[in-house]
Amino acid sequence: MKSSKRLLALCLLAPFWLGPRIASAQEARTDHQTLSPYFVVEGADPSLDQLPLKDTRVEVTVVGVVADVTVRQVYENRGTRPIHARYVFPASTRAAVYAMSMIIRDKRIVAKVEERERGKQHFEQAKREGKSASLLEQSRPNVFSMSVANIMPGDTISVELSYTELLVPTAGTYEFVYPTVVGPRYSSKSRAEASDADRFVESPYAHEGEPSRSELHLSARLSTGVPVRDFSCPSHQVVPKWDGPARLRLSLAESERFSGNRDFVLRFRLSGEEVSSGLLLYQGPDENLFLLMAQPPDRVRVEEIPPREYIFVLDVSGSMNGFPLDTAKKLMADLTQVLRPTDTFNVVLFADGSRTLAETSLPASPENLRRALRFIGPQSGGGGTELRAALERAFAIPRLEGVSRSIVLITDGYIEAEADVFDYVRDHLDRGNVFCFGIGSSVNRYLLEGVARAGQGEPFVVSKPGEAEAAAATFREYIQSPVLTGIEVTFSGFDAYDVEPAKVPDLFARRPVVVFGKWRGRPQGTIELRGRTGQEPYRASFSPSEAQPQEDHRALRYLWARTRIANLSDFGGRGDEAARAAVTQLGLTYNLLTQYTSFIAVEELIRNAGGEGRDVDQPLPLPVGVSDLAVGQAVTGGAEPELAYLAAALVLMLVGSRRRRARRAGSEAS
Amino acid sequence: MSGSRAAALTVIVLAMWGLKRHYASAGVEDLRWILWPTGKLVALATGSPFEFERGAGYMSRPHLFLIEKSCAGLNFMIAALGMTGFALSRDGGRGVRTAWTVGASVALSYAGAVLVNTVRILVAIWLCSANLASGWWTAARIHRLEGIAVYFAGLMVLDVVARRFAEAGRPRGCGAPS
Numbered sequence: 001m002k003s004s005k006r007l008l009a010l011c012l013l014a015p016f017w018l019g020p021r022i023a024s025a026q027e028a029r030t031d032h033q034t035l036s037p038y039f040v041v042e043g044a045d046p047s048l049d050q051l052p053l054k055d056t057r058v059e060v061t062v063v064g065v066v067a068d069v070t071v072r073q074v075y076e077n078r079g080t081r082p083i084h085a086r087y088v089f090p091a092s093t094r095a096a097v098y099a100m101s102m103i104i105r106d107k108r109i110v111a112k113v114e115e116r117e118r119g120k121q122h123f124e125q126a127k128r129e130g131k132s133a134s135l136l137e138q139s140r141p142n143v144f145s146m147s148v149a150n151i152m153p154g155d156t157i158s159v160e161l162s163y164t165e166l167l168v169p170t171a172g173t174y175e176f177v178y179p180t181v182v183g184p185r186y187s188s189k190s191r192a193e194a195s196d197a198d199r200f201v202e203s204p205y206a207h208e209g210e211p212s213r214s215e216l217h218l219s220a221r222l223s224t225g226v227p228v229r230d231f232s233c234p235s236h237q238v239v240p241k242w243d244g245p246a247r248l249r250l251s252l253a254e255s256e257r258f259s260g261n262r263d264f265v266l267r268f269r270l271s272g273e274e275v276s277s278g279l280l281l282y283q284g285p286d287e288n289l290f291l292l293m294a295q296p297p298d299r300v301r302v303e304e305i306p307p308r309e310y311i312f313v314l315d316v317s318g319s320m321n322g323f324p325l326d327t328a329k330k331l332m333a334d335l336t337q338v339l340r341p342t343d344t345f346n347v348v349l350f351a352d353g354s355r356t357l358a359e360t361s362l363p364a365s366p367e368n369l370r371r372a373l374r375f376i377g378p379q380s381g382g383g384g385t386e387l388r389a390a391l392e393r394a395f396a397i398p399r400l401e402g403v404s405r406s407i408v409l410i411t412d413g414y415i416e417a418e419a420d421v422f423d424y425v426r427d428h429l430d431r432g433n434v435f436c437f438g439i440g441s442s443v444n445r446y447l448l449e450g451v452a453r454a455g456q457g458e459p460f461v462v463s464k465p466g467e468a469e470a471a472a473a474t475f476r477e478y479i480q481s482p483v484l485t486g487i488e489v490t491f492s493g494f495d496a497y498d499v500e501p502a503k504v505p506d507l508f509a510r511r512p513v514v515v516f517g518k519w520r521g522r523p524q525g526t527i528e529l530r531g532r533t534g535q536e537p538y539r540a541s542f543s544p545s546e547a548q549p550q551e552d553h554r555a556l557r558y559l560w561a562r563t564r565i566a567n568l569s570d571f572g573g574r575g576d577e578a579a580r581a582a583v584t585q586l587g588l589t590y591n592l593l594t595q596y597t598s599f600i601a602v603e604e605l606i607r608n609a610g611g612e613g614r615d616v617d618q619p620l621p622l623p624v625g626v627s628d629l630a631v632g633q634a635v636t637g638g639a640e641p642e643l644a645y646l647a648a649a650l651v652l653m654l655v656g657s658r659r660r661r662a663r664r665a666g667s668e669a670s
Numbered sequence: 671m672s673g674s675r676a677a678a679l680t681v682i683v684l685a686m687w688g689l690k691r692h693y694a695s696a697g698v699e700d701l702r703w704i705l706w707p708t709g710k711l712v713a714l715a716t717g718s719p720f721e722f723e724r725g726a727g728y729m730s731r732p733h734l735f736l737i738e739k740s741c742a743g744l745n746f747m748i749a750a751l752g753m754t755g756f757a758l759s760r761d762g763g764r765g766v767r768t769a770w771t772v773g774a775s776v777a778l779s780y781a782g783a784v785l786v787n788t789v790r791i792l793v794a795i796w797l798c799s800a801n802l803a804s805g806w807w808t809a810a811r812i813h814r815l816e817g818i819a820v821y822f823a824g825l826m827v828l829d830v831v832a833r834r835f836a837e838a839g840r841p842r843g844c845g846a847p848s
Contacts, residue, residue, distance in 0.1 A: 638794045639740035640787065641817040643690075646749035649822045653753075653829060 035194050035416065037184035037631050040204035040619035049079035052151060053087050053214045053618045056260065058178060060220035065167050065293065066555050067176055069095070072160045077151040082613035084127060085148045088200045088620065090179035093142045093446045095163040096562035097593035102134045102148075102601035103158040111136070111601035113591050115584060119598035120196070123147065130608035134159045136599040139200040140418065141566065142446040143182050144593070150608040161599070164555045168293070170511045178264040180216060181442050183623050184319065184630045186385035187416035197595065201416050204619045208628045212260035212621040219251040224270055231268035234463070235441070238266075245271075261621040262441035263463075279542050281523055282556045283549035288519045289556040290496070290547075293512040294540060296483045297533045307342040308479065309361050309403045310335075311394045314376065315411035315439075317351040319630030321381030324439045328410050330465045331437060332376055334472035335408065338479075339364035346397055347372050350390030351383035360398050382629060385415045388424055395428045406479060409451060410437045413444030414630060421447065425454040433457040435475060442623035458508045478508035484531040484538060489515050493525020494544050500563040507531075516560040523547065561590040569595055675759045678771040682755035685776065686748050693744045698727045701742045704783065709737050711788040716795065735795050743787030746821055750779035750828050757832040778832060786824030790817055 040050075055074040060067055077083050091097070100111035111134070114122065119135060126133035127149035134157070135147045151157055167174045185201045187194075194201075206213070218236075222228060227245035237253035250266070252259070280291040312335065314328060332347075339345055344361035345368075348354055357375050362368040387409075394407055413436075415421070425434055434455020436448040441463050448459040458478055460471045487504040499517035507513065513529060523544040531538045565586055568579045580596055587597030622630065698705065702722075709720040709728035720728040720737060727738035755775040793816050802812055 638735065638737060638791045638813070639817075640743060640745050640790065641814060641821055643745045643748060645818050646745055646821060646825070649818070649825055650749055650753060652822075653825060 035187040035189050035191060035198060035201040037201060037203050037205055039628075039631055040206055047080040048614055048616070049077045049083060050616055051213050051618065052077060052083060052085035052148070052616055055215045055217070056089075056180075058216070058218040058264075060176065060178065060218070060266075062167065062176065062220065062222045062224070063552070064223075064225060065169075065174075066164060066559070067167055068162065068164050068555065069178070070160060070162050072158055073146060075148050075151055075155075075157045075159070077153050077155050080153050082153065082608045083151050083616045084613050085146075085151055085616050085618060087146045087148075087618040088139070088182050088203050089144055089146065090142055090182045090442075091144055091163065092165050092177060092179065093449055094165040094562065094566075095142075096165065096558040097136070097138075097144075097161055097163040097599070098558045098591050099162040100134075100136050100593075100599035100601065101160050102132075102603070103160065104132055104155070104603055107603070109601045109603055111599040113588055113593070113597050114600055115588070116196075116596050116598050119600040122600055122602065123149065126150075126602045128611045130606045130611045132157060132603040132605075132607055134601050136161060136593060137196075138593050138595050138598070139197045140446055141595075142179065142444070143200055145200055150611065150613060152607055159601075164558050166291075166514070166559050168511055168514055170509045172269055172510075174268050174270075176220070176266045177445070178218065179442060179445070180260040180263060181212070181620055181623050183412065183414045183440070183442050183444060183626060185414050185416040185444075186317065186319070188384070188386070189416065198416060204617050205631050206619050206621050208622050208626065210621060211258040213258075213619060214260065215257050216260040217252060217257070218264055219249065220266060222246075222248040222250075222268065224268075227271040229269045229271045231266065233264070233266050235262055235265040262624045263443075265463075279527070279544060279547040280553045280556060281519075281544065281547045281549040282551075282553040284554065284557065287557075288549070289553075289560050290517055290519050290544070291553075291556050291559070292489070292515040292527055292529075292542060294515075294529045294542070295512050296507055296510060297538055299477070299481050299483050299510060299533075307340075307344070307403055309400060309405045310339060310343060310345040311348065311361065311397060311405065311407050312345065312372075313348045313350065313390050313394050313407060313409045313411075314379075315351070315385060315387070315390075315409075316349050316379040316381055316383075317385040317414075318382050319385065319412055319414045319626055320439070321627040321629040323625035324412055325379060325381045327462055327465045327468060328437075328439045329373075329376055329379075331410060331439070331462055331468040331472065333373060334469045335475065336364070336369045336372060338472055338476040339369070341365065344400065344403065345369075345372070346394075347375060348390055348394045348397075349376065349379060350386060350393075351381075352386055353383075354386070354390040354393045356393060356397065361400065381627075385411070387411065387415050388417065388421050391421065391424055391428075406457070407434045407455065408437065408475075409434060410439060411447075412440040412626070413438055413447035415444070415447065418444075418447045418450055422450045422454045425451055435478075436460065437462055437471065437475075439463075440623060441625050453505070456505055474509075483507040483510050484513070484533055487513060487529070487531040489513070490528045490530070491525065492528070494523070494527060495520040495525075496527075498560075498564070500560060501567055516556070516563050518560070519544070523549065557590060558592060561586050561592055565592070565594055674768045678759040678768045679755060681768075681772050682751060682759075682775055685772070686751050689744060689748050689751070693742070693748075696739070698739050701739055701744070704742050704744065704747070704780070705737060707784045708743060708787050708791070711784065712737065712791050712795075715788070715792055733795050733798075735791075735798065737791060741787070741791065743783040743790075746786055746824065747779050747783035749821075749825065750782045751775055753825060753829060754778045754782075754832040754835075757829065758836050760836065774835060775832075778828065778835065782824065782828040782831070786821060786828070789824070790820040793820055 052075045053073060054076045057072040059070045075085055102109045123133050123135040130150055133149045137145045139145050146159060148157055167176060184205055187201045189198060224246050228248050236256050236259055238250045239253055241249045243249060278293050282289045312332060316325060341364055343364045345364050346361040347357040357372055399405060434451055435457040436452045436459045438448040438461040443461055452459040462468050462471045484507040489504060496517045496519050499515060504513055525544060527542040529540045565583050569583045583594050584596040587594035593599055705728060713720045718730055718732045720730045722728055727736050729736045758771045758775055794813055797812055797816055
C-alpha cells in the first residue's frame with residue numbers, strides 16, 4: 001500500500017513539477033521558433049470583440065496618369081472590454097502614403113510623421129495613459145500595419161490614409177490594382193532575430209474558403225482627359241456609370257461586400273494612339289519637379305535570335321497547393337511551347353528543399369519537354385518556401401558557353417525574406433535576366449517586381465489558368481525582341497538634378513520610359529532619350545518649354561520621393577546607415593510613410609484610465625485559391641492511447657493482482 | 671455473483687458502451703463536458719490560456735498544442751469505469767447500494783479521466799518542447815508510449831482509490847469479498 005500512496009502523491013505533484021518546466025522550455029522554444037502565420041482561435045469570451053475592423057472604404061480618383069487613393073478603415077468595439085487593435089493590410093508597391101488622420105466622435109485628428117522608433121514610443125505611451133491613438137507603420141513597401149489603441153466599448157474610430165501612385169500603361173493598357181489582403185508568409189527567421197517590421201508574418205488567418213469578416217466598399221472615378229475606349233475588372237463585379245466619354249465612375253456591386261480576399265484589378269484603355277509621350281512640370285515654393293513619360297518605339301522583330309537557356313524555378317510549397325499549382329502547371333506547359341529546338345532548359349522544383357530535372361540543361365526536344373512535364377505532374381504542394389536556396393541551385397547549374405540564360409521564377413511570392421533574395425539575384429546576375437510569374441489571386445507583388453528588377457527582367461501576374469497562355473506568349477515576345485536597350489536620358493540647357501532612376505533599365509514591355517527629377521531655373525532646353533531598338537539606334541527629344549508648370553502636378557513631389565526611396569531601400573535592400581538616414585529624411589521632408597518613418601495620431605483626452613485592454617489582431621482571410629497548407633503551422637495534438645492498450649493494461653493489472661493475492665494466500669497458509 | 675452485482679455491472683457495461691458510441695459520433699462541441707475541465711487544468715498548470723476553437727478543440731498558441739477530440743480522455747474514462755465498477759460492486763447489496771456503486775464508479779472514472787489526462791497532456795507538452803525525437807523514436811511513438819505509461823500509472827492509482835472508496839462505503843459488518 002505504501003507504494004500506491006507514493007504513486008498517488010507522485011500523480012498529484014506531477015502538474016506542479018511539470019508546470020514550471022514546461023514554461024521554461026516554452027520560453028526557449030519561443031525564442032527559437034520561426035515566425036509563422038497561424039489560424040485564428042475564436043475566443044469564447046463574449047466581452048471581447050475579436051473583429052474590430054468592420055469596414056474598409058476605398059475611394060480612387062484617377063486624373064491623367066496619377067491615381068489618388070483614400071482608404072478609410074472603420075474600427076468598432078462591440079464587446080464590453082477596451083481593446084487595442086492591430087490590422088495588417090497590403091498596398092500597391094508604388095504607393096506613396098502622404099497623409100493619415102483619425103476620426104473619433106466627429107473629431108478629426110491629423111497624424112504626424114515621426115521617425116519610426118519615436119512614433120512607436122509615443123504610441124505606447126498614449127496606449128498606457130489610456131488615450132485613443134493610431135499608428136501606421138510600414139512592414140514592407142507593400143505591407144502596412146495599423147495599430148489603434150484604446151478602442152472603448154461602443155466606440156467607432158475611423159482611420160483615413162491617402163496615397164498616390166503613378167499608372168504606367170503596358171502596351172496601351174493602364175492597370176490599377178488595389179490589393180486587399182496580405183497572403184500568409186513563410187519565414188525561416190526565428191522570433192529572436194526578427195525585427196519589428198517582420199512581425200506582420202505572425203498574423204491570424206481564417207481557414208480556407210471562409211470569406212472576409214469585414215466589409216469592403218470601393219469606388220473609382222476616372223477622369224482621363226482622352227475618351228476611355230474600354231475597361232475591364234477581371235477580379236470583381238462592378239457597377240459602371242459614365243459621366244461623359246472621358247469620365248467614368250465605378251463602384252463594387254452589392255454582392256462583393258465581403259470580397260476582401262483578392263486583389264481588385266481595374267484595366268482601361270484610352271481612345272486614339274495609346275499614350276502620347278509627355279512631360280509634366282511642377283513649380284513649388286521650395287523646389288520644382290518634372291516627370292517624363294516617353295513612349296518607346298514599336299517593337300522590332302529580330303530575325304537572328306541566338307539560342308537561349310531557360311531555367312524554370314517552380315514553387316511547390318504549401319501555399320501553392322491546389323489552384324495556384326494547377327495554374328502554374330498550365331503555365332509551365334505553355335512556357336515549354338515558347339522554347340525552340342535550339343534552346344536548352346532545366347527545371348528546379350522547390351519547397352523546403354529543391355530538386356532539379358537534370359544536372360545540366362537539356363535540349364528543348366519534344367521528348368525532354370514531355371519529361372519535364374512528367375517531372376512536375378505529381379507535385380501537389382506542401383512544405384516551406386526556401387526560395388533563396390532554390391535560386392542558388394538554379395544559378396549553380398553549369399552554364400553553356402555563348403548561350404544567354406534566363407531564369408524564370410514561378411511562385412506566389414509568399415515569403416518574408418524578400419530583400420535577401422533581391423541581393424542574391426543582383427549579386428549573381430551574369431549576362432542573364434530573371435523573369436517572375438506570380439501565380440494567384442493576391443500575390444506578393446513586391447517580391448515579383450523586386451526580383452524582376454534586380455534580375456533585369458519583367459514580372460507577370462497570372463491569377464487563373466485561362467491567363468497562362470497569354471502570359472506565355474507575352475513572355476516569348478519580350479525575350480525575342482526587347483523594345484529598347486541601352487537606354488540613356490540626357491539634358492541640355494535644362495538644369496535637371498536628383499534624377500530618378502539614375503540608370504534606366506532595358507525595356508522588354510511596350511511601356512513608357514519614366515524619369516522623375518528636379519529642375520532649376522527656366523523650363524527650357526532639351527531632354528533627349530537614346531537607345532537601341534533591334535539593331536538600330538533610337539533617339540527622341542522633348543522640349544521643357546512646351547510644357548506648362550501646373551499646380552495640379554504637386555503629386556510629383558510624393559512620386560519623386562517615393563521613387564527615390566524605392567531605389568534607396570525597397571529594392572536596394574542593403575540597409576546601410578547612409579541609406580537609412582536618407583530615407584528617414586525623405587520621409588520627414590515629404591511627409592511620407594517609409595520603412596523608417598510612421599504616421600501617428602493621438603487623441604489627447606484620457607479615455608481609459610490605466611490603459612487596461614486586450615491586444616487584438618484582426619484576423620485576415622486567406623486569399624482566394626490559397627489552401628490551409630499555406631499557414632502550415634505545426635500544431636501538436638495530444639491524442640490519447642487507443643482503448644486496446646488500456647484493455648491490455650487492465651489485463652496486466654488483473655494478472656498482477658491475482659498473483660499478489662496468490663502469493664499472499666500462500667504465505668498465510670505456510 | 672450476486673444479482674445486485676450483476677445488475678450494477680450490467681449498468682456499467684451499458685454505460686461503457688454508451689460512452690464508446692457517444693465518443694465515436696461526437697464532435698468537439700459535444701465533448702466540452704470533459705474537454706473543458708481538462709483544458710482549464712492544463713492551462714492552470716502551464717500558465718498559458720487554452721482557448722476553444724470551433725471544430726478543433728482547446729488550443730494553446732504559445733505551446734502550439736491542441737486538446738482535440740482524440741485527446742479528450744474518454745478511452746481512459748471507459749477503462750476506468752469498468753475497473754472502478756468491478757472494484758466497487760464486490761460488496762454486493764441491493765437497490766440504493768447498486769445505484770451508489772454505479773454513481774461512484776461514474777464519478778471516480780470522470781474525475782480520474784480528467785486528472786490523469788491532464789498529467790498525460792502536461793507530460794506530452796513537455797516532451798514536445800524537449801524535442802527528443804530521433805531515429806526510431808519518432809515524436810508519435812514517444813507520445814504514444816508516454817500516454818500508455820501515464821494511463822497505466824493512472825489506472826493503478828485509481829484502483830487503489832476505488833478500493834479505499836469501497837472500504838469507506840462498505841456497510842458495517844460486511845467482510846471483504848473472497
